[in-house]
Amino acid sequence: MHTKFRTYLFNFVHLVLLFVASNATAADVKDVRVAQQEGVTRLVFELSEASDHRLFPLSNPNRVVLDINGSKLDVAVASRLSALSSNVLSRVRFAQRETGVRFVLDLSRAAKAKSTVLSGNGTYGPRILIELEYGTSKPATVIKSLASLSKEKRDIVIAIDPGHGGKDPGALGQYKVREKDIVLSIAKELARRINNVEGFKAVLTRSTDKYLKLRDRSRVAREANADLMVSIHADAFTKSSARGASVWALSLSGKSSEMGRWLAQQENSADLVGGISLDDKDQLLAEVLLDMSMNSTIQMSLNIGESVLGKMKGVAHLHKNSVQQAGFVVLKSPDIPSILIETGFVSNKTEAKNLSSRTYRVKLAGSISTGIVDYFTRNAPDGTLLAWKQRGGDGSSYVVQKGDTLSNIARQNRVSLGALRQANGLTNDSIRIGQKLVIPAG
Numbered sequence: 416m417h418t419k420f421r422t423y424l425f426n427f428v429h430l431v432l433l434f435v436a437s438n439a440t441a442a443d444v445k446d447v448r449v450a451q452q453e454g455v456t457r458l459v460f461e462l463s464e465a466s467d468h469r470l471f472p473l474s475n476p477n478r479v480v481l482d483i484n485g486s487k488l489d490v491a492v493a494s495r496l497s498a499l500s501s502n503v504l505s506r507v508r509f510a511q512r513e514t515g516v517r518f519v520l521d522l523s524r525a526a527k528a529k530s531t532v533l534s535g536n537g538t539y540g541p542r543i544l545i546e547l548e549y550g551t552s553k554p555a556t557v558i559k560s561l562a563s564l565s566k567e568k569r570d571i572v573i574a575i576d577p578g579h580g581g582k583d584p585g586a587l588g589q590y591k592v593r594e595k596d597i598v599l600s601i602a603k604e605l606a607r608r609i610n611n612v613e614g615f616k617a618v619l620t621r622s623t624d625k626y627l628k629l630r631d632r633s634r635v636a637r638e639a640n641a642d643l644m645v646s647i648h649a650d651a652f653t654k655s656s657a658r659g660a661s662v663w664a665l666s667l668s669g670k671s672s673e674m675g676r677w678l679a680q681q682e683n684s685a686d687l688v689g690g691i692s693l694d695d696k697d698q699l700l701a702e703v704l705l706d707m708s709m710n711s712t713i714q715m716s717l718n719i720g721e722s723v724l725g726k727m728k729g730v731a732h733l734h735k736n737s738v739q740q741a742g743f744v745v746l747k748s749p750d751i752p753s754i755l756i757e758t759g760f761v762s763n764k765t766e767a768k769n770l771s772s773r774t775y776r777v778k779l780a781g782s783i784s785t786g787i788v789d790y791f792t793r794n795a796p797d798g799t800l801l802a803w804k805q806r807g808g809d810g811s812s813y814v815v816q817k818g819d820t821l822s823n824i825a826r827q828n829r830v831s832l833g834a835l836r837q838a839n840g841l842t843n844d845s846i847r848i849g850q851k852l853v854i855p856a857g
């Protein structure tokens with residue numbers, strides 16, 4: 416207890432001493448790159464605008480924390496961060512907080528950390544350069560950038576969780592409709608659709624009428640390394656007039672007790688919670704870290720939920736037009752984005768009839784599938800077949816996606832706008848979705 420207290424005091428002193436200030440405005444963290452040279456690892460954080468930051472080291476285990484004030488992390492960049500490493504950097508973690516993004520650089524050995532602010536020029540926006548010096552070591556010239564990480568071609572894994580089952584029938588509705596049967600049918604159809612899309616793989620928590628504990632449901636998702644967990648349910652209400660489908664994500668306010676449970680479970684265990692090992696932290700710090708990882712997962716869940724809701728709109732009557740938030744236990748997996756879909760009210764005659772119709776269920780599952788696939792197509796996690804394809808398959812070309820601009824593509828691929836124009840014989844900056852661009856070297 417005493418030792419821990421002293422460590423806190425020590426860290427606090429560091430935090431105050433190493434505060435580095437520049438201009439204060441909102442900034443997007445657009446990219447993170449790592450370069451390994453002899454005895455030093457350099458990380459470059461590319462920003463849309465100059466921003467305050469602070470850097471402070473922590474020991475036992477060795478790590479460096481970088482806070483970029485008022486900043487937001489691009490979702491596509493966030494999904495690729497875990498792949499960054501070097502001779503001294505074992506991984507990069509992050510948390511989106513209200514005050515900005517916090518990056519935690521986990522080190523494999525002690526290193527001296529310093530930061531430099533680089534102002535923007537023609538090709539780059541403002542950058543923060545972090546140098547991790549760890550003395551002389553074997554020379555290495557490995558250069559890793561996010562763009563070069565796309566050699567893996569894994570599937571995007573969607574865990575689909577039909578609610579209830581077995582001894583638990585779920586909601587009982589009109590025409591003797593049982594929630595557990597309807598949601599299983601929709602979930603199976605959704606899985607079939609997802610599996611039909613190249614680069615996607617579905618995993619069902621149950622494919623038969625069996626009872627599953629809530630914990631076992633999230634375990635299936637975690638063991639499959641799921642990119643998303645989708646729980647399928649149907650509502651019932653005392654008033655038969657209540658109707659409409661809805662999409663839910665976890666709310667922050669509902670998470671406290673669940674967090675306590677997680678923490679208790681993780682005590683003296685080396686398991687990871689949201690990519691954060693809790694075994695070497697005490698309770699207070701663990702809680703802070705868990706809170707950080709939940710925040711970022713919830714934001715991603717909300718974005719996926721909006722994409723799904725947008726597609727369901729064409730098939731189902733919606734209860735609410737935006738993603739709602741609540742403290743559902745099945746959603747409380749800090750490390751996997753999760754949504755819960757209430758497909759309709761079985762207590763409402765029209766909806767019970769709809770949900771009993773195979774044609775309707777197939778249509779509904781189709782819309783959910785499209786919403787999920789659309790989201791991940793726009794935000795393909797690095798290391799996936801989808802990301803690999805979007806980069807043209809070999810890293811020397813790039814297929815234009817919705818929302819791209821030529822200057823963003825130039826920046827993301829670390830070439831100058833002029834060189835990109837020249838390599839593709841472009842006389843202006845207009846590009847079209849699906850267009851394949853040659854990415855010139857360097």
Ligand SMILES: [Zn+2]
Nearest residue numbers: 578585648649
């Ligand atoms: Zn239910």
